[in-house]
Amino acid sequence: MKTHVIVFPGSNCDRDVAVAIENISGSKPDMVWHKNTSIQESDLIVVPGGFSYGDYLRCGAIASTSPVINEVIKKAKAGVPVIGICNGFQILIETSLLDGALIRNKTLSFICKDVYIKPENSSSIFTEYNNVAKMPIAHNEGNYFASDDTLEKIKDNDQIAFKYCNADGLVNEESNPNGSLDNIAGILNDRKNVLGLMPHPERAAEITLGSDQGKNIFEGVLR
Amino acid sequence: MLARIHITLKKDVLDPQGKVIANSLSNLGFEGIQSVRQGKYIEIMLDGNDKNSATTKLNEMCEKLLANLVIEDYSVEID
Numbered sequence: 001m002k003t004h005v006i007v008f009p010g011s012n013c014d015r016d017v018a019v020a021i022e023n024i025s026g027s028k029p030d031m032v033w034h035k036n037t038s039i040q041e042s043d044l045i046v047v048p049g050g051f052s053y054g055d056y057l058r059c060g061a062i063a064s065t066s067p068v069i070n071e072v073i074k075k076a077k078a079g080v081p082v083i084g085i086c087n088g089f090q091i092l093i094e095t096s097l098l099d100g101a102l103i104r105n106k107t108l109s110f111i112c113k114d115v116y117i118k119p120e121n122s123s124s125i126f127t128e129y130n131n132v133a134k135m136p137i138a139h140n141e142g143n144y145f146a147s148d149d150t151l152e153k154i155k156d157n158d159q160i161a162f163k164y165c166n167a168d169g170l171v172n173e174e175s176n177p178n179g180s181l182d183n184i185a186g187i188l189n190d191r192k193n194v195l196g197l198m199p200h201p202e203r204a205a206e207i208t209l210g211s212d213q214g215k216n217i218f219e220g221v222l223r
Numbered sequence: 224m225l226a227r228i229h230i231t232l233k234k235d236v237l238d239p240q241g242k243v244i245a246n247s248l249s250n251l252g253f254e255g256i257q258s259v260r261q262g263k264y265i266e267i268m269l270d271g272n273d274k275n276s277a278t279t280k281l282n283e284m285c286e287k288l289l290a291n292l293v294i295e296d297y298s299v300e301i302d
Binding site for chain 2: 057058061065094100101103104105106107108143145146147150179
């Protein structure tokens with residue numbers, strides 16, 4: 001099992017992801033600095049959370065032009081599984097690997113708390129399990145937005161990966177932390193090998209952390 | 224040449240910051256504010272004096288990096 005975690009200046013969840021991957025798969029991922037221009041054969045690439053390039057211009061915008069990202073795009077287009085978490089999701093959105101945009105939270109505040117999400121799709125390797133999962137969010141720009149046409153397209157094509165819900169799995173306004181369109185917490189690309197999500201599964205990947213329900217998202221790939 | 228670029232959220236994108244600014248202005252006693260939309264202003268100094276080719280280049284800069292066309296509109300002026 002070969003896995004890779006991309007590291008930007010300002011990434012701060014890279015080591016959390018590395019620990020989660022090692023615990024689940026039994027092998028350490030390679031940490032890939034953003035200036036690298038190639039990634040070897042990979043079974044999973046993770047673009048982790050943080051504040052790449054200090055969130056200058058727009059969250060993820062500068063990172064989406066960094067040398068390593070061309071390689072991530074190439075690998076994603078070749079079918080390699082790629083997960084972007086939080087700032088990683090913002091970066092993948094800025095590369096156009098994923099549709100839509102992530103704008104300022106409706107509340108205008110940085111939100112750091114546990115939320116519940118549930119898979120909306122069962123055709124991807126990231127969403128095979130069907131349970132409600134508890135994990136934290138920690139972001140200022142996680143409010144998912146898409147034009148009407150794009151929203152229709154991602155619905156028709158089964159590209160919504162996760163929605164915010166309550167502990168019982170009910171998707172409602174009260175369980176939407178940031179104003180995301182249709183309670184969307186994570187989406188997939190057309191081919192379903194690229195996942196972006198705002199919640200942090202790596203921060204809920206062992207019981208010591210309060211929940212190990214985030215593990216499921218990685219297990220489909222790492223098993 | 225000096226290029227001035229304005230980047231604003233598209234009309235159908237919610238601008239919570241604009242709303243809060245509008246509320247604050249009302250709190251300060253400014254009347255008659257219908258709405259506030261906020262955005263970014265970027266200045267770029269360019270070599271040369273060919274405005275046409277500069278405009279093409281600036282549009283490309285906006286589309287590739289400076290603006291996110293999913294949520295933002297931009298306008299370019301050159302002095």
